[in-house]
Amino acid sequence: MFMHGRILKPGPFPKGRTVRPVVWTMALRSTTALVGGYAAAAVLATLLARLLPIARVEATNWGMVLSFAIYAGIALWCFHEHRVLRVAALVWGIALVGGGLLWLLGVRP
């Protein structure tokens, strides 16, 4: 995992930097997993609920029942993938694009 390998080997730090870069990447990674992961999972579960072509109440429940599995999967993937920028881009991207899509779709008629 990313614990082993290049991140743990401190490179030459720019002068005047007091916080190690690994702290920033870890903060970004954790925030993305916890908050971004929730947002992305909520958006995916809600898209599922909104778009499944079955009865409204059933679709709503499938979205709710599956949401935590989606969240757990996304959040753990955030710690599995080495490249933190890829993690942030994908997770926040899903949240924003999916959220925009839901906004365009509106409440199920």
Next chain:
Amino acid sequence: MAWIHGWLGLLAGWILFAMFLTGTASYFRPEITQWMQPEFRAKPVTSAHAAESAVAHMQRVGADDLQWYVYLPDARTAVTRVFEQRKPDPKAPRRRAPEIVLDPATGDVVRARETRGGEHFYRFHFQLQLPHPWGRWLAGLCAMFMLGAIVSGVITHKRIFADFFTLRWNKGQRSWLDAHNVSAVLALPYHAMITYTGLITLVAMYMPWPVTANYAKPADFAQAAFGTPTERAAQGTAKPLVAIGPLVADAERRFGAPVATLVVRNPNDAASRVTLYRHANASLNGRGPSVTYAGSDGRFLEGAGGVGPALATAGVMLGLHVAQFAGPALRWAYFVLGLTGAAMVGTGLLLWTAKRRKPGATPFFGLKLVERLNIGVIAGLPIGMAAYLLANRLIPAETANRADAEVATMFWTWGAVAVLQVLRPARRAWTEGFAIGAAAFAAIPVVDTLTTSRGLPGSILTGDTLFAAFDFAMLAIAAMLALGAWRSARSRPVAKIRKPQSETVHA
């Protein structure tokens, strides 16, 4: 994944341990409540009779309420509990009316010591004694950490089958790893189920977004999903409520199972409604069907409950979590599995310190902090729970606000133990903490015998199985804690594993 498994477990571990322990106690919520009101002896009555007596009482004290919410007694619950929702008074501040506890046989208010009973453990399990809604959010966050820890823990285990059969005693860190693996792997289906279904119990709060995307009004979802009867305003013309007994009998005939809950909306109004819910012990699905009658003439209005696969899935998840369907044997199995959950979290927390302790080296601050928090929670919480039960017997029955005093006793005791143990060397603190816990639990049957007429010898002789089983359970818990004290006193610091082995040592 091993790394994230360790951090997820560490950050949420203490709260998860408390949630597991109080949640495990909550499988016996009605029994704990009965034990904590020893003055009141259950006289079994039919649910129709209990409904009649409760409605008769409410007609005396709250005939013009907005709603009565009546929880009927059953084989495990001795009393009828009523929540009344009064008409909103624009002058008075909005306050929830206190719960009314009734004798099902007579409909009179139960004369017994005031207590929160098993309800306290149940509420703490998901509200953590924090103001609403923060306790529920924190519990949900910890449950999510637990889910992440379970999934990453499984990924970590390449030897999951071998771990079933591996427990090496007295090998320091290796033993804690084995104990953690055994408690986690043996009961893995339970841990995964209870964590996921726990999140589902509050899904409407944690993940309401699918509802907002599909319904302009969330109440419409509740109506479609849970059969909440259609909202109907009072007409304002008085019309007395019909006899409730025949409605209960009719509903039980339709369900083929007992009625558990009864909701009367706008009683004594021409538009009054009576909704009856099936008992949760009738099915794996925790959300049983309901039927609604017109309160003015007893006409059948609507039935809800024929649900599709998604709703059935959600209902069964809820049912699996709260385990109301479980009979005595399965309930005890749930209880033991809940304890393995607490053991899994506890051994995981101990493993974190065991892995980082270096023989001869001064422990760093984080290690000391985690170790002290471990002692404060793992050894301290059982002492607090025992103090809650002891306070129930030792605070005089007539004291004002004694229910709050019982709860306060639990937290002050737990807090005092957690603070004072810092004065002792860590290894002694473990032993002494477990020993105090063992003594406190062993004291419960003794104090019960001294202060009530339903103590252990008497309860066995009179066939009072609930009280006898409760006191024996306390002795069993005392024995387990005594074993913990004995083992922690015997254990010597063992040198760390000498040879690095191929298997993953996580945390």
